[in-house]
Amino acid sequence: MWTNWSGGQRCGPAATVRPLDEAGVRAAVRRAAGNRQRVRPVGAGHSFSPLAVTTDVALDLSALTGVVSVTGRRARVRAGTTLAELNAALAERGLAVAGLVDLDTPTVAGAVATGTHGSTPRTGSLSAQVTGMRMIDGTGAAVEVPDAELDAARTGLGALGVVTEVELEVMPALVLRASQARMPLDEALAADYLDAHRWAEFSVFPYAQDALARWADEADEEPDPPSAVRTFVERRVVRAAAVGGGVALGRSVPRLVPTINRVATALTGTGSVTDLAHRVLVARPVVRWEEGEWALPREALADGVRELLAAISDRELDVGFPLEVRVGPAETGWLHPAYGRATGWVAVHAATGTDPEPLLSLAADVLGAHAGRPHWGKRHPWTNREVAEAYPKLADFRTIRDHRDPARVFTNSHLDSVLDG
Numbered sequence: 001m002w003t004n005w006s007g008g009q010r011c012g013p014a015a016t017v018r019p020l021d022e023a024g025v026r027a028a029v030r031r032a033a034g035n036r037q038r039v040r041p042v043g044a045g046h047s048f049s050p051l052a053v054t055t056d057v058a059l060d061l062s063a064l065t066g067v068v069s070v071t072g073r074r075a076r077v078r079a080g081t082t083l084a085e086l087n088a089a090l091a092e093r094g095l096a097v098a099g100l101v102d103l104d105t106p107t108v109a110g111a112v113a114t115g116t117h118g119s120t121p122r123t124g125s126l127s128a129q130v131t132g133m134r135m136i137d138g139t140g141a142a143v144e145v146p147d148a149e150l151d152a153a154r155t156g157l158g159a160l161g162v163v164t165e166v167e168l169e170v171m172p173a174l175v176l177r178a179s180q181a182r183m184p185l186d187e188a189l190a191a192d193y194l195d196a197h198r199w200a201e202f203s204v205f206p207y208a209q210d211a212l213a214r215w216a217d218e219a220d221e222e223p224d225p226p227s228a229v230r231t232f233v234e235r236r237v238v239r240a241a242a243v244g245g246g247v248a249l250g251r252s253v254p255r256l257v258p259t260i261n262r263v264a265t266a267l268t269g270t271g272s273v274t275d276l277a278h279r280v281l282v283a284r285p286v287v288r289w290e291e292g293e294w295a296l297p298r299e300a301l302a303d304g305v306r307e308l309l310a311a312i313s314d315r316e317l318d319v320g321f322p323l324e325v326r327v328g329p330a331e332t333g334w335l336h337p338a339y340g341r342a343t344g345w346v347a348v349h350a351a352t353g354t355d356p357e358p359l360l361s362l363a364a365d366v367l368g369a370h371a372g373r374p375h376w377g378k379r380h381p382w383t384n385r386e387v388a389e390a391y392p393k394l395a396d397f398r399t400i401r402d403h404r405d406p407a408r409v410f411t412n413s414h415l416d417s418v419l420d421g
């Protein structure tokens, strides 16, 4: 039985194949297509939505790892390389990837396929850094994705082929000074804060007054010793653990949730630390949850956040996790939720073991009404009806899909529902 990270998606594939190289991927795709079976490539299983779920063939890419080549500002890596492995391999060469994602356990191909993003107002997501891709298409052929198809393939949802290699634009390693502090919500929502840093985000608990802000900027000072960096990063962990404790207590005594949220906000520490970007930004979750996240036009972000907090409070929902608020520039990926517009992201979380639906559907209603588009890797109720309205390049994506996967080898009922209707 396969389960995703949250445990919310489960399936029993007829076969799980773990190819050791690209030839193995080709053989697996050809065999499945010959047997009229469908194939789902699987990364680290960190998506909350059922993108990777299958009852036919699950293709586990975890053996396809490592750097293929680094030439100037281009690094080519195998698809199953985790972001942690990518960061470490680039750092050894004095390099880094620009799309600063704060979780490092997903795979490169999985993170790219779903448009995984951090919180950088001027730098696009990891999929925006993609300059080339190699994949096995639905006929079993190996293809270097032509430039004309790259904006379809970069946020391809695993619907065009099995990616075997990804080429990314890289830059010189980046030293950041990261800070965190409590901040009034209005201040955290202001462009003066969110758009003023290299990386900036905030969390806000329903029923609490203040936000918990974290930001980072380039620094030319010497990195702090590893112990100081560990303490700073762990402070996030400690906060998450405190939230986890609050979640457990709130689960058994829901009426305490507003009080717990205010206490968790008040306890959060302040401080700063300096080190390589991937070391200071990394998050290490200690509890599990279900999550929905919506990409709003940037100008709608403040209203969307305030309305969602008010709606949670009006309905007296027991929400023991903070909303997470981030920003990013317009993306070129045809199916990227930030396609064509600067974006404000709002994520909601519900602890595993609680019913996530009231919160997830409230967020979908409130944030969807602000022209929000859901993150593909997170829980959402959209079908092809909403997708067709929100994505002007969907028809072009379908044309490429018809060409690369005419027999629809790479699909499941979820993809049928969002892409085909």
Ligand SMILES: Cc1cc2nc3c(=O)[nH]c(=O)nc-3n(C[C@H](O)[C@H](O)[C@H](O)COP(=O)(O)OP(=O)(O)OC[C@H]3O[C@@H](n4cnc5c(N)ncnc54)[C@H](O)[C@@H]3O)c2cc1C
Binding pocket: 005, 006, 040, 041, 042, 043, 044, 045, 046, 047, 048, 051, 052, 061, 079, 080, 101, 102, 103, 105, 106, 107, 108, 109, 110, 111, 112, 113, 114, 115, 116, 117, 118, 157, 158, 159, 161, 162, 163, 164, 285, 375, 376, 377, 378
């Ligand atoms: C704790 C946690 C924190 C998170 N934080 C963030 C965050 O900060 N920002 C954010 O944007 N998202 C975040 N996510 C969401 C998550 O990172 C993304 O959904 C991402 O896709 C996960 O990558 P994965 O390797 O687990 O891919 P999977 O979930 O296994 O797969 C995702 C999709 O990619 C496809 N795929 C995987 N490998 C290939 C391949 N080789 N070829 C073609 N298609 C492929 C799959 O078929 C599927 O459609 C978080 C998730 C968790 C659990």
